[in-house]
Amino acid sequence: MRTAKKIPMRWLTQVVLALFLARNLYAAAGDGEWLRKVPPKDRARANPYATDPDAPVAGARIFAEHCASCHGEAAQGKPDKKHPRPNLHSDRVKQATPGELFWLLTNGSQRNGMPSWSKLPDAQRWQLITFLKSLQ
Amino acid sequence: MRLGCNYISVSAYLYIMRSVFLLLTLALALTLHAQENYFVTYSHELEEPGNLEIEAKSVTGAPKDGNAFVATALEFEYGVKTWWTSELYLDGQTTVGESTVFTGFRWENRVRPLLSEHWINPILYFEFEDINAADKAMLEVVGHDGRTNFLARNDRSEKKREVEFKLILSSNFRGWNVSENFIAEKNLAGGPWEFGYALGASRPLALAASAKPCTFCRENFALGAEMYGGLGDRHSFGLRDTSHYLGPVVTFDIPKGPSLRFSPNFGLNDNSNGFLFRFMISYEIEQFLSKLKK
Numbered sequence: 415m416r417t418a419k420k421i422p423m424r425w426l427t428q429v430v431l432a433l434f435l436a437r438n439l440y441a442a443a444g445d446g447e448w449l450r451k452v453p454p455k456d457r458a459r460a461n462p463y464a465t466d467p468d469a470p471v472a473g474a475r476i477f478a479e480h481c482a483s484c485h486g487e488a489a490q491g492k493p494d495k496k497h498p499r500p501n502l503h504s505d506r507v508k509q510a511t512p513g514e515l516f517w518l519l520t521n522g523s524q525r526n527g528m529p530s531w532s533k534l535p536d537a538q539r540w541q542l543i544t545f546l547k548s549l550q
Numbered sequence: 551m552r553l554g555c556n557y558i559s560v561s562a563y564l565y566i567m568r569s570v571f572l573l574l575t576l577a578l579a580l581t582l583h584a585q586e587n588y589f590v591t592y593s594h595e596l597e598e599p600g601n602l603e604i605e606a607k608s609v610t611g612a613p614k615d616g617n618a619f620v621a622t623a624l625e626f627e628y629g630v631k632t633w634w635t636s637e638l639y640l641d642g643q644t645t646v647g648e649s650t651v652f653t654g655f656r657w658e659n660r661v662r663p664l665l666s667e668h669w670i671n672p673i674l675y676f677e678f679e680d681i682n683a684a685d686k687a688m689l690e691v692v693g694h695d696g697r698t699n700f701l702a703r704n705d706r707s708e709k710k711r712e713v714e715f716k717l718i719l720s721s722n723f724r725g726w727n728v729s730e731n732f733i734a735e736k737n738l739a740g741g742p743w744e745f746g747y748a749l750g751a752s753r754p755l756a757l758a759a760s761a762k763p764c765t766f767c768r769e770n771f772a773l774g775a776e777m778y779g780g781l782g783d784r785h786s787f788g789l790r791d792t793s794h795y796l797g798p799v800v801t802f803d804i805p806k807g808p809s810l811r812f813s814p815n816f817g818l819n820d821n822s823n824g825f826l827f828r829f830m831i832s833y834e835i836e837q838f839l840s841k842l843k844k
Contacts, residue, residue, distance in 0.1 A: 451666075468761035476759050479805065483836035521666040524632040532667050533595045535725040537758035538769075 446506055448523045452514045459513035463540040473545025476538050489549055497527030508550045515543045588799055589813055589828045590690055590778040591750035593729040594671035594720035596660060597629030600839060605832035609688050611823045613700040619645040621686035633662040641687045648704045654681030675716035683708035692735045693744030693783045696793040696821035711738045725757045742785050748778035772801040793822035808833045
């Protein structure tokens, strides 16, 4: 009769530790990881609504309609066990180029819970970015 | 009332509909608008994670030599993940001079395999439906579906447990959405695979948002068209003895409120119903579970 092989406890502990470490590394990588994915051509795109005086107000309306439920009314972010909703007053958003933010809105960061907003026309995504930049 | 056999009385149906309206009214206080562009065609837009959309999708028609009907599919759509949306449909219909019946349920799932945006974005769709032959919701047209399906009196004896797969291809460019769906459906009790298609294109009337709050701004309206129909089955693939429809679609997203959608559909051949009118109201409750916990 064949006997089942016992898995040493030490191996099991190491596997669990490795998985835990990998999970944390993955979560850390998710924090701003999208910035590394933006192609240079997209990164350099200019915001056609950057100087439009109406764009921040229109962008604020878009934000209130589509983004505030996750990011907070004042874009202050929200805690969440799985996917914390980032504060949009952060340095990362401050330093990101309009092209990078446009790429993020278009593609989302889906592993981190941020959906694609490609359903919004390009013009509205740029207006939203003008609003986000006005927060800084 | 014989719920177990898919039969309910008119008063029970009205009671359910009243309860649903109450729920929708409650939801109105917390809602935003819906996202999809069509009635039959799916685009690659999925529900945002955590959001619940409640939608009543109706179709009415008066088939030649048959009785006029109104069929409604009540839909609960939940964003499970950014790449996965799950939906439950409850179907019912009223046929003039016949009866009002609950015709079954559908459970569908849409999954996005590619996480970033591409020129063409594929979505995989899986559905199980447990409906009876009286169902007239026409959420898709497949095989040799046609006008004759609407001529028999409400027949609830034939159960249809079916699986349905769709390949959804969809693109957004310059404000336009263009979507193509390829449908394959099979009755689990037997019968060949049946095929169908749905195509749609739509665009908001204005691409930029206006600075002033307004209800009737052009950006709150989208105009489009969709076409759908059957492609026969495994034994007789093609357009012979199939039905096809074409019509414009108008969507009105009320800011901080529900979405309304209308579409007159015109049958394109003798096998189709001459005219159908589709209408829909939907409400989206953002971060539904979080609100429940509060």
